Amino acid sequence: MAKDKEKGNNNGNKKAFYKNKRIQRFFIAAVTIILAFLIVLNGATPRKYRVSVGAISEYDILSPRDIVNTVKTEENARKAASEVLPVMKDIPNAPIEVINIVDKLFFLIDEAQNSYNSRISSISGSRRYEELALNALNETKAAFEEGIGELGIELEVAQIDYLISNASEEDINSLEVAIRSKVNDIMRKDITEGNLEERINELKDGIFSSEIKYELKNVALTVSDFILKPNRTIDDELTKARRDAAYNDPRNIETIKKGQKILSVGDVVTQDKLQVLEDLNLLETTSRFDFSLAGGILAIILFLSLMLILYMHNFCKKVYYNRTDLILLSVVILMILFIARWVYEYSSLLIPIFIATMLISILLDLRLAIAVNIVLTIAISLMINNDFKFIYMALITGTFSAFIVSKANKRNRLSLAGIIVSAINVLLVAAIDIIYKAGWETVLKECGLVFANGIMSMVITIGLLPFLESTFNVITPLRLLELANPNQPLLKKLLMEAPGTYHHSLMVGNLAEAATEAIGGNALLARVGAYFHDIGKLKRPNFFIENQMNGNPHDDMTANLSTLIITSHIHDGNEMAKKYKIPLPIRDIILQHHGTTLVAYFYHKAKVTEKSENVGEENFRYDGVKPTTKEAAVVMLADSVEAAVRSMTDKTEGKIEGLIRKIIKDKLDDGQLDHCSLTLKDLDSIAKAFIKVFSGVFHAREEYPDIKKKEDGIENAPNEVEFENENEDSDSLE
Structure with a gap:
């Protein structure tokens, strides 16, 4: 039993939770936000494509935003950097070093010749001259080779022999002049590691064209391979800085603008275009959630x-x-x-x-x-x-x-x-x-x-x-106008089967529309609601006084039964409205137009006929709902006012106004207007609107004076006038 009770409590708590208005609003908002987010995200996410390098594009693909073509940009940057020439700088003392090599070379040649000549002079006349001369030459050659070796120069043996033993002083001078002049010419130019070979060839060409002996040219050409040195070299730091600047130049950046075509139908897909599509997350093969x-x-x-x-x-x-x-x-x-x-x-x-x-x-x-x-x-x-x-x-x-x-x-x-x-x-x-x-x-x-x-x-x-x-x-104005059409099936049925109720409803509609408009409500809704408020009377039309032609059936019934029949018309009307698919706001007016008011006539009848103090007032009240909207409240007041004013015998403007205000006050005192948003100012405006409508219906008429018989010849005239007067009064009552 305890478990069943606990289970019942849990179910009750769940139902209360789901019926909570805040929870319902939160759930509606959450579902709407989630679905809206998914729809917008799906629409904002670019379409994916299946392409590959070298394939033919089957699509016209536009860029959804500005995007950098990274592959092309990299190619442009590398090309720009490679086109920057190296920055050169002078090598200090390079020309001096070359001149020093030339000076030392010819100093060694001169020293070797002097040494050799001195030794030859000392052995002249000797029996062993040839042997000693050969030894002197070899010793001199060894010292000379060692000297030029320190300079980095390599000469052939025949060339060394010629320089030491055969070349005259004049020959050496001509060689020195040729080498120095040509070296000086070349050293005035930029010599780098890169063009050193080219400069050596220039030096050789110059020497080759000089006018010296063949043997000397041969020596000079060999020497040319060793004496030149670069006088300029690459400034690595500055060159790197310039190449980096060229590499990072913004002009290298190749941008595809938003809306610009990346690929057209029939284009060959290149690596750079494929990379752009991948960067834009437009490829099916590499698609990723953004x-x-x-x-x-x-x-x-x-x-x-x-x-x-x-x-x-x-x-x-x-x-x-x-x-x-x-x-x-x-x-x-x-x-x-x-x-x-x-x-x-x-x-x-x-x-x-x-x-x-x-x-x-x-x-x-x-x-x-x-x-x-x-x-x-x-x-x-x-x-x-x-x-x-x-x-x-x-x-x-x-x-x-x-x-x-x-x-x-x-x-x-x-x-x-x-x-x-x-x-x-x-x-x-x-x-x-x-x-x-x-x-x-x-x-x-x-x-x-x-x-x-x-x-x-x-x-x-x-x-x-x-x-x-x-x-x-x-409810829309269009729907309301359709419902207000006299050919609407339910209204047509009301006209044919309960004409008194129909005409009562029309009058209530006029009153409700004018009053609702005066307080800023939905006047058309109030009018149409008034048209349908009494459709429940169609179930038993003869039990309502406006439709009775031959006697009142309530005379033969108890007050309790009469009350039950009278009050049931609101629920009968609601069921009938559902059957004819009348919108909910009008059904609400049908249920609320009597609220929980007392059926006073039968209540007092019960107290008189039963002569008992135990007649409960709650048994003679409508079991409807108190009006929750301005329109329903106005229809309630208009319904009560129309019935009361119609039953008046003396319909003067002052008495009508007094009755209207009394009815409104009674409804207010009875608590029937507690659940709607009407103010006292609104109630005054409603009363004035009612009075204005009734003044047009029960307007004053000018009295005809009595016509006395003054002459026998006009004896029939008063009767004709009185007949006309009776017709006028009859029309006004209708």
Whole structure:
């Protein structure tokens, strides 16, 4: 038993949790935000493509944003760096070192010749001359080779022999002059490691063209390979700095602009284009979830949702606290986002955002329609990469469309509104195109698209209205006017079967409309609600006095039974209204138009006939609901006032006003107006409106004076006048 009780408590807590209005609003908001986020994210995420290097593109692929072609940029940077020439710097003392080598070379030649000649002179006349001469030459050659070896010069043996033993002083001088002049010429030029071989060849060419002996040329050409040194070298630091600057030059960056074609149909896919597609996350093969895109979109959707919630909480409380209206609002918003997701791929100018503003303006609230238009414009702009033409059109024409349809009370007026919206679209887009100097072909094309958008939006709106009205039990002026048509089946039935109730309802409708309009309520809803408020009397029309022709059946019934029959008409009316699919707001008026008021006549009858003090007042009250809206309260007052005034015998303006104010005060004192938002000022305005309507119905008439018989010849005249007077009084009573 304890477990069953605990289980029952848990189930009860769950039901209470799910029925909590805050929980319901939170759930509706959460579902709407999640679905809106998924739709917008799907629309904002670029399409993926399957391509490979060397393949032929089957797509026209546009860049969704500015993107750097990294492969081409790298190629440009390397090329720019390679084109920077090395920065050269002088090598200190390089010319001096070359001159010193030349000086030392000829010093060694001179020293070797002197040494050799001295030794030859000392052995002249000796028997061993040849042997000693050879030894002297070898010793001198060894010392000479060692000396030039230190200079880095290598000569052939024959060349050394010639320089030491055969070359005359004049020959050596001519060789020295030739080498020095040519070296000086070459050293005036830039000599680097890179062009050293070239400079050596220049030196050899110069020596070869000089006018010296062949043997000397041969020596000079050999020496040329060793005496030149670079006088300039590369400045590595400065060269690197310049090449780095050229590499990092912004002009190397190759950017593909937003909207620019990356690939066209038939293009060969190159490595750089493939890399661009990968960087843009447009490849199916390397696709990855874009967390930054999703996070940004989610943040914006949350901000927009919070803004709309705060707006409704402060300015549209009726929608904010009504679960059905919130669901309707969510359905409209998600529907437009879904349509926009699939339409913008053809053209953003075809997105029918006006459907939302028109539906919300007609079904819910004008101010809310404008706020939702702003929210939807921002959300859709995320999917279409902030297309400014759509944004201008949605904000301006969307706002106009909300105002245009807010007062439309006929479907043909909605059609006219569609044409007006289309015209505004055309003028707006044409103005934008003219500002940006677009060609006439573009202007005509875009004007055609937005005109079709306006017409299409209105057609869809008109088509959706009946479905949304019936699904969400929403009352619109169009729906109310249709219900107010005398040919409406239930009203026609009321006219045929309960004509008295029908005419009573018409009068209550006139009173309710005037009074509701005076306090700023929905006057049309009050009128139509009044038309249907007594349809429950159709079940037993003869039990209500306005329909009785031959006696009153209540004379033969107990007060309790009569009360039961009388009070049952509100529930009978509600069931009948459900059967005929009458909207909920009118059914509420049917249930609330008597509230819990006392059926005073039968209550007093019971007290008199039963002669008992145990007659309970609660048994003679309606078991309805006290009015919760201004319109229901006004219908209650109008119903009571019409019946009371109709039963008056002396219908003077003063007495009618007194009775009206007394009835309103009695309802107020009885607590019947506790649950609606009527103020004392509103009640005074209602009373004045009632009085004004009755003054037009029971208006004063001028009395005809009595005509006395003054002459026998006019004896029949008074009777004719009295007959006419009787007809006038009869007409006024009707």
